[in-house]
Amino acid sequence: MKVLKFGGTSVANAQAVLQVEKIIKKESANQRIVVIVSALHGVTDVLINTAELASQSDENYLQHLKDLEEKHIAIVKELFPISGQSSWLSFVKKHFNDIEDLCNGIFILGELTPRTKDKLTSYGEFLSSNIIAARLQLAGLDVVWMNSADHIKTNSNYTHAKVDFITSEKNLKNYFEKNHNQIFLAPGFIASDENGNRTTLGRGGSDYSASIIASAIDAQELQIWTDVSGMMTADPRLVSQAKIIPEISYQEAMELSHFGAKVLYPPTIQPVMIKNIDLRIKNTFDDEASGTLVTHCLPSYGKDQEQQQIAVGISNMNNIALLTLQGSGMVGVPGISAKLFQCLSHEKINVILITQSSSEHSITIAIDQKEVFHAENAINSAFEDDLRLKRIEPVQIENRLSIVALVGENMKSRSGVSAKMFGCLGNNGINIRAIAQGSSEKNISIVISENDTKKAVNILHEEFFESEVKQIHLYICGTGNVGTKLIQQVYAQNKYLKEHLSMNLRIVGLSNSRKMVLSNQGISENEYADLLENGEIASAHKFSNEIRTRNLRNSVFVDLTANAEVPEIYEDLLKKSVNIVACNKIAAASDYENYKKLKSLAKNHNCKFFFETNVGAGLPIIGTINDLVRSGDAITSIQAVLSGTLNFVFNHYDGTQLFSEVVAQAQKEGFTEPDPRLDLAGTDVARKILILAREAGFPLDFNEIENIGFLPEECMQGDVKHFYKMLVKYDDHFKNLFDQAKRDGKILKYVAEFNNGKAKVGLQHIAPDSDLYHLYGKDNIVIFKTLRYSEQPLVVKGAGAGAEVTASGVFADIVRSV
Incomplete structure (x- = not known):
């Protein structure tokens, strides 16, 4: 069995859910799967905010509830046919009545307890999982909804419950042995204590739920589906050059996620790592992308150590505070560290990073900035006597800091990594406040000013992952x-x-x-x-x-x-x-x-x-021919509408206005050559088909192209101003061309053709069943038949005129040329 987890962005709306459905169908075709889903995107945050407003006696919580209810009703209406909506709309309304009752109680009491918060936030996953399960059943899949809270058991530490793995594994094994459905769909994030009270596994807990289940059933693989194509070498919001990491070890992934890589919730890795279950991070919206494989095998970057990538990635955490405890009374005194960490643990404050001077004169820790007040009070209380006797100084606090971590298995025993890291940062004026490196040498972490985070991450990425510009x-x-x-x-x-x-x-x-x-x-x-x-x-x-x-x-x-x-x-x-x-x-x-x-x-x-x-402005037409020829194919025929100008003109001309007005509009909007006659006389189209034929390998010259014109001869005399006068004079001629095609149920298109070594251009009547018919505005189309594309032709279609797209095509050629 495989376990698939889909995050909030993967189920953000009906369209996303349908993409999830497609993935589930594919993954469940040949094996049983367990699917874990998060709440709809943003729902958990709104539920928490709603509860906090209610606890503050702010009646705006009611509007938040209304918005959330409408969000769920909307997705039901989009996912289900009208005949199947009633029961699920009732389901949503019933549970939002329960949510409202819960919030009303919070409002009346003016208090939000952790237990109540867990019960309230659990509704997000509960609702989304039930709706999605019903949608999959509607699609004909053998799916059953499974309540995670019935099987995953925890202690009663609400909002951050600790999992009872022995009991949970036993429950899950029994459940899957008794049930034989092809697909099990369950809510993530939620669990229950021994009394059946609802608990949650912390923000990001849906990943953790999926990992717990994968471990319990010895899954073949755990897949985490999100809105990015895997773990990246750095946060792409900071470093636009960041690249996907194809393969990474459990330990490396754990280090990156611990220090801020948001793709994985840090506790997720432990359960599957123990069982050596591969974890793959995939992109819901690019399901063909290979993603990142997190595995017990070390990643292979090269044949020998010198060829291997030194680091796999850089992660960062903002909103960090440094707390330093120091004093002469700490030197040589056992139990100081234990006392420090015990008092912080009692306040449930997570220590992210630790560094200690070799003289034992000071200990520095990094924590979340929002916990500074509680941490300072806890430390002052624990060391009250030492502070009074001045054996220890008051806690020193630095705020608005960030942790930046360079991570990689291959950093171990590689000389010069730290020098390279600190050197490039120092040369760019980055002041390092604290440094920590584990004994495993997989990670070098530094604490810097939050204002320097983006600069530091970019410097390190350039130094370790990029080549010279x-x-x-x-x-x-x-x-x-x-x-x-x-x-x-x-x-x-x-x-x-x-x-x-x-x-x-x-x-x-x-x-x-x-x-x-x-x-x-x-x-x-x-x-x-x-x-x-x-x-x-x-x-x-x-x-x-x-x-x-x-x-x-x-x-x-x-x-x-x-x-x-x-x-x-x-x-x-x-x-x-x-x-x-x-x-x-x-x-x-x-x-x-x-x-x-x-x-x-x-x-x-x-x-x-x-x-x-x-040819075709920014469309990849010549490049397509080159690729076909280079790969050993041969062009047998080309049929095309190659003039954005002529297509614009005949798409906009309906016989009710002057033909000259439509041509003038095309020139005003930048779709024509400076002299529009080059377009309307077919000269420009003839050049284009000539170029395509030459690129296809045929030695044609311009005078060999048959040009069947539609402009009266007088239109070709004189200058551009005279040309427009003649267009007005011959307006009936152009209207007759339009009317004749319309009577036959066809439209006018100026078509270029190449076949059997010969080329021609001219105005044609195009029927609705032709590929050339459905062209709008300035669109071009080229239909290639080749030895390989003999029955089903290769079609390139899109905007074929306009300054913006033409410039972008030139830009692309510039980039390719170097």
């Missing part, structure tokens, strides 16, 4: 709609690239049709517009000369123009091993020999010539 120099030619968006994206996304890809993009050159500016130190976000406006006179060849003369490492030239002069500099740049990312289609659609030469130059000079956005 690669500096990339960008030269951008073209600062119109797409260029402006790209520049904004580079500045906005550069931090992400540094943290995730160890890459820093530095814009060192900008040019438009009038001016250009270059700076090896980089052009700042706040100044680039002014610097460019006041730059020197621009020239494509002059810009190229500057790039080659400066000869900066990892250079990328980005062509965002539609200018025929700019591609003339590609050859010289490629010969200098400058990577080229082109949005400009002219080079890739030029005569075949030039296209072939540019591709060959890039290969021979070990650089990249990428032009993904030549």
Whole structure:
């Protein structure tokens, strides 16, 4: 049997519950499983807050109860058909009446006892588990609801009850031996004492419940399903470069969870560790991800010690206080430590970290900051005589601290780990208040100011888990709609690239049709517009000369123009091993020999010539072809709608307004070329199908593409202003095209086709059963048939025009190029 536990975020709403249902169906297909669920996301916190308001005679607790009831009613209505809702709506209302009675009692008494708090908070798991069990039964699964409180027995230490493992294991074994259902669904977190009173296992106790059950039945595996894909090398909220840890030992996981890794409730590990039961942390919303395996076997990071990762992760805890007890009267006196920890234990204060000076002159402990007042009073009371006689000084307290722990089995006996850790922190001005290292050498913990936590965790992550940042120099030619968006994206996304890809993009050159500016130190976000406006006179060849003369490492030239002069500099740049990312289609659609030469130059000079956005803006069309060809497949045919402009126009044109108005709207929104005739005449589409055919391995030239136009000849004469006048003149022509297609129950699409080595473009009537029919706004679609995709074609579909998506496609090419 396996045990699966789903946390609050995994059952946050109806959609999440349906995902849980999918996982349960899969996991229970070939074996019996036990499923433990938490309360719906946030419910336990609201129940506690409600009880506290009631105990303070604050009538707002009633609104909290109403909100919680509505939350549960809503999920019932979404999970069950109308015919099956009545009994479960009654179930919810009945138990919320009980909850309200309980809160009313708290309100009247003005007191919230731990026992009452346990009874109240247990309703969250009780309700969620019953509702989810019923939903699974509705789906036809063989599931039975099991009350965890009947089987898991504890003492009467309410809110943090201690488990009676012998009795609990006996109860659970008997239950599962007598019942033979395929799926057992139980609430986590809740248990009961010997008198049957409801107890709870502490916040995070649902994990613990699952582990207790897994241990009792000697489960094959315990799975903890949550909203992240496993334990991570650091808190992703602090370190965006944090990575999933694929495999970790029980001891390492225990250390990380103890010092703040929230994925696991610390006590969870002990029951399964004793039985050597593997524990796997999985992501409910990415169930195919492998997650993190917590196992009794040591993780294997390499063949020998020097190849192994030193540490597996960094964890941190905030809201920490340090308490230091010191004095000459402590030296050589036995029992001081025992007395200290006994008084804290009596107050149920958890000591997180301990460090003691070698002279025995002082003992420093770290505790939760909210327990400082009680801890100080307890210590002062326990050492009252010593304080009066001044053998011991009053407790020294430091607040607003954090613990940061570096954890890893392979730290043991590895020299220089501490030096590396303290060195990088010291070099960055992090003051360490206390240090602790266990005898197992799996963990080095430090206490620092809470304000330094994020900085310290990032420094350590960079030192132990990241490689050197690669500096990339960008030269951008073209600062119109797409260029402006790209520049904004580079500045906005550069931090992400540094943290995730160890890459820093530095814009060192900008040019438009009038001016250009270059700076090896980089052009700042706040100044680039002014610097460019006041730059020197621009020239494509002059810009190229500057790039080659400066000869900066990892250079990328980005062509965002539609200018025929700019591609003339590609050859010289490629010969200098400058990577080229082109949005400009002219080079890739030029005569075949030039296209072939540019591709060959890039290969021979070990650089990249990428032009993904030549077709489909940010869609992965050219990349898809490249992947197919590289893997040994062959393109047999292509059918596509490749013009975001034309698709926008024919999606918006319904015959009731002037055709010219729709074209003008497309140009205003940035979907057309500067001269819209390149789009409407099919020239742009013809270039795109030509590029796709070439990338597929066919040596076509532009004049070999059949272009079946729909624009009257007069529309192609004169300038753009004249073009719009002619569109108005021939409006009846465009309306007739629309009406004819409409009479046949079809729509107009400008289609590019490649088949048997030949290509053509033109306006077609598309029926509703075609893949080309359901395209909206600026969408593009490309349908590939290949040797492998012969019966069911490969389809790439999405937004194929617009400055934002085009810029993002260029951005992606830049990242791939280096």
